[in-house]
Amino acid sequence: MFANSFELFIQRTVDGLAAGSIYALLALALVVVFRGSGQLNFAQGEMGMFCAFVASTLTLSGLPLWLSILLSMVVGFVMGVGIERVVIRPLEHKNPGGVLVAAIGLFLLINQLAVAVWGVDPRGLASLFPDGEDDFFRLFGAAVRWERVGIFLVMLVLLALLWALFTKTKIGLAMRAVANNQDSSRLVGIRVGWILAIGWGVSGAIGALGAALLAPQAGLSQALMLGPFVFASAAAILGGLDSPLGAVVGGLAIGLIQAYIVGYVNFLGGGMVLSVVFAIILVVLLVRPSGLFGSQRVERV
Amino acid sequence: MLTVSGLTASYGPVQVLQGIDFTVGDGEIVVILGANGAGKTTTMRAISGTMPRGGTVDFAGHELTKLSPDAIVRLGVAQVPQGRGTFSDLTVHDNLMVGAFTRSSKVTEDLDRWYSVFPRLAERREQKAGSLSGGEQQMLAIARAMMSRPKLLLCDEPSLGLAPIITQDLFARITELNQESGMAVLLVEQNANLALKIAHRAYVLDTGRIVASGTAAELQADETIQAAYLGV
Amino acid sequence: MAWPKDVRRGSAWHRVGQLVLFGLVALFFIRAGLTWNRSGIGQLTDMLLFATAAVGLNLLVGVTGQISLGHSAFFGLGAYTSAVLVGQYGWTPGWTFPVSIVLCFAVGMVVGLPALRLKGVYLALVSIALATTFTQLLNWDRLAWLTGGPIGIKGLSYLPPSWTPFDGRADLGKWFFWMSLVVFVICTLIASSMIRSRFGRSMVAVRDNETAAAVMGVNLAAVKTLVFGLSAAMAGIAGSIFAMKLTLVEPVVQFFTLFGSIFLLVMVVLGGAGSTWGPLVGAFIFVYVRDWASGVGEGNGVLGLFEGTRIGGLGGIVFGVLLIVIVFVAPFGAVGLLRKARAKVVRVLPRPPALPTVANAQEPQPPTTVVSG
Ligand SMILES: Nc1ncnc2c1ncn2[C@@H]1O[C@H](COP(=O)(O)OP(=O)(O)O)[C@@H](O)[C@H]1O
Ligand SMILES: [Mg+2]
Numbered sequence: 001m002f003a004n005s006f007e008l009f010i011q012r013t014v015d016g017l018a019a020g021s022i023y024a025l026l027a028l029a030l031v032v033v034f035r036g037s038g039q040l041n042f043a044q045g046e047m048g049m050f051c052a053f054v055a056s057t058l059t060l061s062g063l064p065l066w067l068s069i070l071l072s073m074v075v076g077f078v079m080g081v082g083i084e085r086v087v088i089r090p091l092e093h094k095n096p097g098g099v100l101v102a103a104i105g106l107f108l109l110i111n112q113l114a115v116a117v118w119g120v121d122p123r124g125l126a127s128l129f130p131d132g133e134d135d136f137f138r139l140f141g142a143a144v145r146w147e148r149v150g151i152f153l154v155m156l157v158l159l160a161l162l163w164a165l166f167t168k169t170k171i172g173l174a175m176r177a178v179a180n181n182q183d184s185s186r187l188v189g190i191r192v193g194w195i196l197a198i199g200w201g202v203s204g205a206i207g208a209l210g211a212a213l214l215a216p217q218a219g220l221s222q223a224l225m226l227g228p229f230v231f232a233s234a235a236a237i238l239g240g241l242d243s244p245l246g247a248v249v250g251g252l253a254i255g256l257i258q259a260y261i262v263g264y265v266n267f268l269g270g271g272m273v274l275s276v277v278f279a280i281i282l283v284v285l286l287v288r289p290s291g292l293f294g295s296q297r298v299e300r301v
Numbered sequence: 302m303l304t305v306s307g308l309t310a311s312y313g314p315v316q317v318l319q320g321i322d323f324t325v326g327d328g329e330i331v332v333i334l335g336a337n338g339a340g341k342t343t344t345m346r347a348i349s350g351t352m353p354r355g356g357t358v359d360f361a362g363h364e365l366t367k368l369s370p371d372a373i374v375r376l377g378v379a380q381v382p383q384g385r386g387t388f389s390d391l392t393v394h395d396n397l398m399v400g401a402f403t404r405s406s407k408v409t410e411d412l413d414r415w416y417s418v419f420p421r422l423a424e425r426r427e428q429k430a431g432s433l434s435g436g437e438q439q440m441l442a443i444a445r446a447m448m449s450r451p452k453l454l455l456c457d458e459p460s461l462g463l464a465p466i467i468t469q470d471l472f473a474r475i476t477e478l479n480q481e482s483g484m485a486v487l488l489v490e491q492n493a494n495l496a497l498k499i500a501h502r503a504y505v506l507d508t509g510r511i512v513a514s515g516t517a518a519e520l521q522a523d524e525t526i527q528a529a530y531l532g533v
Numbered sequence: 534m535a536w537p538k539d540v541r542r543g544s545a546w547h548r549v550g551q552l553v554l555f556g557l558v559a560l561f562f563i564r565a566g567l568t569w570n571r572s573g574i575g576q577l578t579d580m581l582l583f584a585t586a587a588v589g590l591n592l593l594v595g596v597t598g599q600i601s602l603g604h605s606a607f608f609g610l611g612a613y614t615s616a617v618l619v620g621q622y623g624w625t626p627g628w629t630f631p632v633s634i635v636l637c638f639a640v641g642m643v644v645g646l647p648a649l650r651l652k653g654v655y656l657a658l659v660s661i662a663l664a665t666t667f668t669q670l671l672n673w674d675r676l677a678w679l680t681g682g683p684i685g686i687k688g689l690s691y692l693p694p695s696w697t698p699f700d701g702r703a704d705l706g707k708w709f710f711w712m713s714l715v716v717f718v719i720c721t722l723i724a725s726s727m728i729r730s731r732f733g734r735s736m737v738a739v740r741d742n743e744t745a746a747a748v749m750g751v752n753l754a755a756v757k758t759l760v761f762g763l764s765a766a767m768a769g770i771a772g773s774i775f776a777m778k779l780t781l782v783e784p785v786v787q788f789f790t791l792f793g794s795i796f797l798l799v800m801v802v803l804g805g806a807g808s809t810w811g812p813l814v815g816a817f818i819f820v821y822v823r824d825w826a827s828g829v830g831e832g833n834g835v836l837g838l839f840e841g842t843r844i845g846g847l848g849g850i851v852f853g854v855l856l857i858v859i860v861f862v863a864p865f866g867a868v869g870l871l872r873k874a875r876a877k878v879v880r881v882l883p884r885p886p887a888l889p890t891v892a893n894a895q896e897p898q899p900p901t902t903v904v905s906g
Binding site for chain 1: 600647650651652653654655657658659661662663665666669670672673674675795798799802803849850852853854855856857860861864
Binding site: 170174179180190191 | 349351369370371374375379380382386387388389390391395398399400402403445449
């Protein structure tokens with residue numbers, strides 16, 4: 001099928017970048033929360049999955065796809081804000097270990113809520129981008145699907161938007177201030193609680209977008225985000241949990257590693273991908289304990 | 302302008318402020334003196350709303366003990382915390398911008414003003430605050446507080462960790478700010494000698510109680526107080 | 534007489550109180566072991582084994598403050614060690630237990646090394662990696678000659694040896710119950726005496742303040758690695774017994790997967806991290822609440838990862854909500870809650886400070902944090 005090994009290499013690179021874009025997107029969502037509050041949102045993936053179901057329901061009711069996804073992102077935002085204010089914040093002062101358990105509780109709760117509402121029969125969510133049989137172009141002989149290109153671009157746009165949010169807006173400035181020093185943030189009149197909640201909201205919206213992009217290829221089920229979430233957290237920790245750029249680099253790197261391992265390392269077989277990824281991450285962390293781009297500042301957690 | 306009465310504050314079960322009373326008049330510089338652990342920082346935090354407190358704190362007709370820190374900043378009370386509290390990962394410029402968080406108009410104007418007052422900060426505007434020297438950080442902390450256009454500035458031990466000559470310069474700046482804009486200043490210090498030189502009035506705090514008060518000149522002249530509380 | 538009454542730690546009354554509490558718990562287990570029916574005892578045995586693994590995790594999380602989501606790997610490693618030795622090499626099950634313990638201890642020490650450099654969330658994520666990697670290794674076809682791959686190893690059995698009072702197959706349930714109880718008690722004793730020892734106090738120092746501990750001359754690296762090893766060994770022995778009781782091992786057994794890790798951590802936090810009774814109470818709540826919750830709604834067995842769990846549908850929702858509610862109501866775990874209730878009746882005062890002698894003046898002072906009671 002492939003004329004030569006170069007073509008094959010290009011194909012694998014393209015596939016890797018496509019998968020990596022999704023990981024990068026989801027890792028960005030994790031980073032936005034971690035930067036603000038030093039928390040890891042273990043329910044992130046499930047929130048995204050839930051929102052993808054919302055989007056699917058909305059399209060079934062006749063709304064255009066882009067609007068449905070946008071609305072599902074709003075739902076994600078509200079969910080994020082709500083969860084931070086109702087569950088996470090009250091617990092944070094009481095007991096940090098409790099936040100983790102509560103997040104696990106949320107994970108189960110949201111997952112099973114989706115089962116209760118939408119049942120277990122697989123559903124579909126259409127793709128935002130052309131994803132028919134022959135919607136691709138050839139690059140050095142390798143087939144590049146337009147859908148993959150679309151996802152890649154969405155990820156880049158999102159990175160740019162986040163960069164603009166953090167550096168060009170007042171809210172973004174406040175978010176950076178809160179991430180750096182909560183006490184001083186209070187003293188300049190920032191309502192720290194709301195800034196943290198907004199961080200969770202933004203992350204919820206990004207998670208919803210990620211899930212909506214993933215669902216067309218992966219199929220919409222309650223298991224949609226389980227695997228991708230593990231890869232995304234791997235990406236975030238590889239890149240550095242407080243660095244948006246790191247999340248993207250980490251996500252793409254993991255996508256590529258995955259594609260190359262499956263393609264080239266016959267000895268391992270596909271089943272061992274995650275193990276190899278984690279072994280690489282471990283080595284990176286031993287050299288740089290806060291990831292590739294993470295700041296080396298002392299951890300608050 | 303500021304009238305504090307019966308102010309109490311505790312860390313858990315330990316009550317640190319035993320109900321203190323003092324006032325800061327319009328355009329006044331008032332200093333609270335006291336040894337380490339007397340409760341000076343606690344007093345500042347109780348006013349700025351960053352810890353639970355009891356009693357009453359009246360600021361221009363508003364009851365501050367019922368307000369949250371951000372509302373207090375909006376009313377025109379800015380605090381320079383002990384240890385400066387600059388945003389070490391943010392640039393000097395961003396530190397000043399975030400100081401103006403409660404305001405939306407004429408921010409650039411003020412920015413230019415404080416850069417001209419503190420030219421050292423202008424030179425280092427793109428540098429991370431964490432990389433500044435102690436004196437520069439203290440300037441930054443004050444400039445940041447000024448960005449909120451306060452009517453009352455709370456300054457917690459600005460001299461801490463600074464060489465005496467830098468402290469003198471700093472105090473001179475504080476006096477200038479006070480004279481130019483009529484902004485009231487509540488200063489907290491261990492360094493009685495320097496502080497009394499710039500203050501109009503002073504209080505002495507000891508284990509959570511006000512034990513002496515008077516004009517700066519009176520306290521400077523009172524040898525028993527100097528010996529008992531100010532370690533001179 | 535006014536309540537609460539004061540009782541000094543270590544005084545006769547305090548001892549009596551502890552004995553009564555201990556006696557009541559012991560009575561419960563003895564009664565259960567003698568009178569409960571087969572399935573009741575089976576569930577109680579599972580609970581004890583999870584509690585044993587949780588004791589190990591508690592040592593780590595509660596005492597050094599390191600969060601591990603990788604303990605399912607040690608539980609599974611123990612289980613597979615016994616299963617391989619029994620199933621593939623025909624060993625007597627009892628003899629595989631020491632091998633399990635030593636192997637898990639060694640692997641735990643090795644895994645504990647990177648933990649030295651990592652903190653908080655980073656360590657949690659790396660330990661997730663450990664749990665996931667372990668499951669992948671179990672499924673890996675290149676290791677199938679040893680592990681049985683996705684099929685696992687079946688047909689294990691461990692009949693009570695003749696020196697025990699148990700009567701062969703008929704008493705199998707009781708045999709596993711008493712064995713688990715003994716192992717649990719031993720692990721708890723080891724853990725709690727470690728917490729009280731000088732070594733243990735240095736562990737608390739590690740948790741509360743690394744710099745302070747370093748100043749006290751505690752060898753942080755050694756302490757942390759050793760604790761990791763011990764913690765892994767306890768999970769390992771629990772896993773070994775669990776495999777024999779289950780009569781099989783396969784990669785999808787829930788407590789060998791990441792979910793097992795998560796559930797163990799949930800038990801530790803629910804019980805009260807760092808307390809002696811915490812793991813038992815946490816495991817008890819977990820097993821019985823989960824069981825109750827799964828009865829609330831029909832299970833749906835939805836997700837790949839959920840396979841083998843009884844959580845599904847409404848039950849999952851109830852369980853999720855309960856987890857959150859419990860964390861809210863009892864921020865320091867159930868043991869913390871019980872202690873608060875007890876404080877209404879008796880107040881336990883700390884021991885009177887010992888007069889400093891030349892010998893113990895050199896000892897580090899015990900940190901003020903109360904770890905267990
Ligand atoms: N975060 C805290 N928790 C408990 N006690 C505190 C805390 N901060 C200060 N204290 C205690 O409160 C008292 C007053 O402290 P502080 O107001 O900081 O004194 P000062 O600023 O005059 O040196 C001291 O005894 C100090 O130990
Ligand atoms: Mg102070």
